[in-house]
Amino acid sequence: xxxxxxxxxxxxxxxxxxxxxxxxxxxxxxxxxxxxxxxxxxxxxxxxxxxxxxxxxxxxxxxxxxxxxxxxxxxxxxxxxxxxxxxxxxxxxxxxxxxxxxxxxxxxxxxxxxxxxxxxxxxxxxxxxxxxxxxxxxxxxxxxxxxxxxxxxxxxxxxxxxxxxxxxxxxxxxxxxxxxxxxxxxxxxxxxxxxxxxxxxxxxxxxxxxxxxxxxxxxxxxxxxxxxxxxxxxxxxxxxxxxxxxxxxxxxxxxxxxxxxxxxxxxxxxxxxxxxxxxxxxxxxxxxxxxxxxxxxxxxxxxxxxxxxxxxxxxxxxxxxxxxxxxxxxxxxxxxxxxxxxxxxxxxxxxxxxxxxxxxxxxxxxxxxxxxxxxxxxxxxxxxxxxxxxxxxxxxxxxxxxxxxxxxxxxxxxxxxxxxxxxxxxxxxxxxxxxxxxxxxxxxxxxxxxxxxxxxxxxxx
Amino acid sequence: xxxxxxxxxxxxxxxxxxxxxxxxxxxxxxxxxxxxxxxxxxxxxxxxxxxxxxxxxxxxxxxxxxxxxxxxxxxxxxxxxxxxxxxxxxxxxxxxxxxxxxxxxxxxxxxxxxxxxxxxxxxxxxxxxxxxxxxxxxxxxxxxxxxxxxxxxxxxxxxxxxxxxxxxxxxxxxxxxxxxxxxxxxxxxxxxxxxxxxxxxxxxxxxxxxxxxxxxxxxxxxxxxxxxxxxxxxxxxxxxxxxxxxxxxxxxxxxxxxxxxxxxxxxxxxxxxxxxxxxxxxxxxxxxxxxxxxxxxxxxxxxxxxxxxxxxxxxxxxxxxxxxxxxxxxxxxxxxxxxxxxxxx
Numbered sequence: 001x002x003x004x005x006x007x008x009x010x011x012x013x014x015x016x017x018x019x020x021x022x023x024x025x026x027x028x029x030x031x032x033x034x035x036x037x038x039x040x041x042x043x044x045x046x047x048x049x050x051x052x053x054x055x056x057x058x059x060x061x062x063x064x065x066x067x068x069x070x071x072x073x074x075x076x077x078x079x080x081x082x083x084x085x086x087x088x089x090x091x092x093x094x095x096x097x098x099x100x101x102x103x104x105x106x107x108x109x110x111x112x113x114x115x116x117x118x119x120x121x122x123x124x125x126x127x128x129x130x131x132x133x134x135x136x137x138x139x140x141x142x143x144x145x146x147x148x149x150x151x152x153x154x155x156x157x158x159x160x161x162x163x164x165x166x167x168x169x170x171x172x173x174x175x176x177x178x179x180x181x182x183x184x185x186x187x188x189x190x191x192x193x194x195x196x197x198x199x200x201x202x203x204x205x206x207x208x209x210x211x212x213x214x215x216x217x218x219x220x221x222x223x224x225x226x227x228x229x230x231x232x233x234x235x236x237x238x239x240x241x242x243x244x245x246x247x248x249x250x251x252x253x254x255x256x257x258x259x260x261x262x263x264x265x266x267x268x269x270x271x272x273x274x275x276x277x278x279x280x281x282x283x284x285x286x287x288x289x290x291x292x293x294x295x296x297x298x299x300x301x302x303x304x305x306x307x308x309x310x311x312x313x314x315x316x317x318x319x320x321x322x323x324x325x326x327x328x329x330x331x332x333x334x335x336x337x338x339x340x341x342x343x344x345x346x347x348x349x350x351x352x353x354x355x356x357x358x359x360x361x362x363x364x365x366x367x368x369x370x371x372x373x374x375x376x377x378x379x380x381x382x383x384x385x386x387x388x389x390x391x392x393x394x395x396x397x398x399x400x401x402x403x404x405x406x407x408x409x410x411x412x413x414x415x416x417x418x419x420x421x422x423x424x425x426x427x428x429x430x431x432x433x434x435x436x437x438x439x440x441x442x443x444x445x446x447x448x449x450x451x452x453x454x455x456x457x458x459x460x461x
Numbered sequence: 462x463x464x465x466x467x468x469x470x471x472x473x474x475x476x477x478x479x480x481x482x483x484x485x486x487x488x489x490x491x492x493x494x495x496x497x498x499x500x501x502x503x504x505x506x507x508x509x510x511x512x513x514x515x516x517x518x519x520x521x522x523x524x525x526x527x528x529x530x531x532x533x534x535x536x537x538x539x540x541x542x543x544x545x546x547x548x549x550x551x552x553x554x555x556x557x558x559x560x561x562x563x564x565x566x567x568x569x570x571x572x573x574x575x576x577x578x579x580x581x582x583x584x585x586x587x588x589x590x591x592x593x594x595x596x597x598x599x600x601x602x603x604x605x606x607x608x609x610x611x612x613x614x615x616x617x618x619x620x621x622x623x624x625x626x627x628x629x630x631x632x633x634x635x636x637x638x639x640x641x642x643x644x645x646x647x648x649x650x651x652x653x654x655x656x657x658x659x660x661x662x663x664x665x666x667x668x669x670x671x672x673x674x675x676x677x678x679x680x681x682x683x684x685x686x687x688x689x690x691x692x693x694x695x696x697x698x699x700x701x702x703x704x705x706x707x708x709x710x711x712x713x714x715x716x717x718x719x720x721x722x723x724x725x726x727x728x729x730x731x732x733x734x735x736x737x738x739x740x741x742x743x744x745x746x747x748x749x750x751x752x753x754x755x756x757x758x759x760x761x762x763x764x765x766x767x768x769x770x771x772x773x774x775x776x777x778x779x780x781x782x783x784x785x786x787x788x789x790x791x792x793x794x795x796x797x798x799x800x801x802x803x804x805x806x
Contacts, residue, residue, distance in 0.1 A: 074785050081782055088781035
């Protein structure tokens with residue numbers, strides 16, 4: 001089907017890849033967003049509890065006999081142990097001087113004053129820590145004192161939480177990607193389906209079918225279909241015109257040819273010198289050939305026209321065959337040949353009688369021509385499976401096996417017919433007629449005896 | 462160069478000798494290996510007599526490991542590991558706060574135990590501290606000394622009994638000297654955290670000229686000798702061992718609340734045999750927490766529920782809360798208040 005098309009990519013593949021790409025980007029974005037949010041929440045919740053702890057230590061700071069002292073509440077550190085088993089460090093500094101706790105904890109840089117709690121992430125004793133520092137002012141006899149409490153916690157729990165969420169977020173992102181990918185593939189398929197439908201309906205047509213496309217198509221495809229319809233209309237018109245031209249030409253040639261043949265025969269009766277007679281005979285033969293060809297061209301034009309507008313009715317094939325034979329008998333008897341028909345009396349098909357008769361007479365014409373003198377031509381009607389078969393048997397030389405496939409092409413003649421008058425259109429007409437009826441033509445040589453067999457296969461009505 | 466090197470070596474040797482002697486060893490025993498092999502150094506505040514079945518059972522599984530077992534008080538254990546950074550492979554202590562402090566401050570190695578699933582989550586802190594006992598802080602008394610008196614069931618009862626019979630209990634009340642004993646300090650701080658009666662009890666004991674001890678074993682000995690009538694915050698596990706042979710010894714778990722301590726093991730940061738130490742800790746976990754238990758396990762059977770059905774039992778939680786009373790200021794203040802209460806001369 002693709003032979004001859006210059007293919008560059010596929011809409012469906014491109015669409016699928018683009019949708020998959022979008023799905024992947026969105027899934028990655030989802031993962032990043034979930035992780036960012038989770039990290040924020042995890043940090044916030046750790047910061048909150050660190051703040052609460054630092055505040056409760058700071059609240060315990062008091063001045064006793066002129067000295068600042070802190071009485072760390074049990075809950076200040078145990079609350080940190082309730083949510084995680086991270087390591088905990090703290091430090092209390094009074095006016096920049098170490099009071100108690102872990103002296104070497106890092107120092108949170110003074111913030112720009114917007115918040116009483118300052119958070120930093122740092123390292124202590126070989127582990128990452130999150131630390132909050134809070135400051136409170138007290139005053140004793142000698143003036144104000146500044147108490148700064150720092151509480152720090154390692155990040156093990158936060159890391160574990162994030163790892164867990166990260167695994168879940170990865171599953172979520174992957175699931176999202178799979179779902180989006182499936183939907184994307186389905187979407188791409190459904191987007192391309194009208195194109196495929198149109199392509200199928202056009203490529204399924206027979207060679208003569210040049211009707212316009214009527215099935216509904218999506219708006220985007222309308223220009224293509226309009227162009228296609230226009231193109232087919234033009235093609236049809238040009239075909240019709242050339243058929244008409246050929247028919248007209250054939251018709252115009254036939255009448256002068258008949259006059260010419262009569263004149264030639266009259267002349268033949270008059271001349272006596274053998275070389276002149278031979279020349280005239282040759283002339284008559286050429287005229288016969290030309291007028292036969294013109295006749296077949298006319299027939300063919302007629303067949304081409306009628307196959308588009310079949311006049312279908314029930315036909316008894318045997319009757320039709322007998323009628324045709326009757327018309328050809330005078331010609332056959334002149335050559336001392338017998339025409340006979342037999343077969344199933346009651347077999348009916350639905351078809352165009354004029355077309356079938358035309359096709360049959362073309363084949364019989366051939367058969368009579370190629371059969372040796374004194375031999376028979378038979379027409380037999382049989383049934384085979386769902387087909388009604390009309391076969392014409394002669395006793396001529398038969399078909400050359402290497403020719404059989406090409407013989408139905410226009411103007412093709414068999415190798416063993418080179419010395420006989422003929423245009424090569426007879427089998428083409430027969431095949432076009434059977435195809436117009438939904439059947440086919442089969443050429444074969446007779447087994448056991450000399451001769452060819454041409455079978456018309458028509459579907460049973 | 463050589464002349465310079467010699468004195469420096471000498472100084473290092475001297476320094477190490479000095480530091481080796483700086484913490485006080487109470488008992489020391491080597492359990493030689495049946496086969497030639499590695500040496501596991503354990504520092505512990507558990508008495509050899511009680512703990513040795515665990516060691517022997519371990520050596521049945523690992524016959525090539527000889528065990529060097531050093532008994533120190535819980536404060537000395539802290540000195541040895543925290544201040545002097547002595548080399549030990551396993552440290553076992555009943556002072557939970559000191560164990561947690563060691564782990565929190567980076568003096569321990571992690572151990573990813575394959576049998577950790579046997580123990581409840583609250584029985585370990587991080588993968589550093591592994592508890593393997595639950596031991597109540599009990600009141601141990603001499604039944605003869607209480608003759609004619611009702612046996613107290615709560616601290617209030619105990620306070621009024623002591624207060625009403627000063628002639629009987631003068632000089633005959635004992636408790637931990639929490640300045641010396643890490644476990645005594647832990648029990649005292651947890652008592653103070655739980656109830657104010659602790660301070661009243663201390664004042665009463667102070668007024669009776671209470672005798673202060675380093676260890677449970679000594680208090681129990683003095684009760685059997687008749688030197689003490691009652692001892693407060695004694696390890697019940699030690700007492701029940703003695704009560705079996707001395708019918709005069711009575712053990713009380715007070716109904717207002719009884720503190721439950723978890724004895725735990727850690728692998729110190731400087732351990733030379735961390736893998737064998739891990740195997741030893743796994744051995745402790747299996748012996749204590751496995752469903753069927755072990756016949757050589759010398760401590761009271763464990764309760765897997767954190768809060769026992771009997772609500773008066775208060776298990777001390779492993780965790781950073783225990784660091785609070787290890788704060789210098791807080792510790793000094795607590796010791797001062799305690800001394801004010803109990804030393805009244």
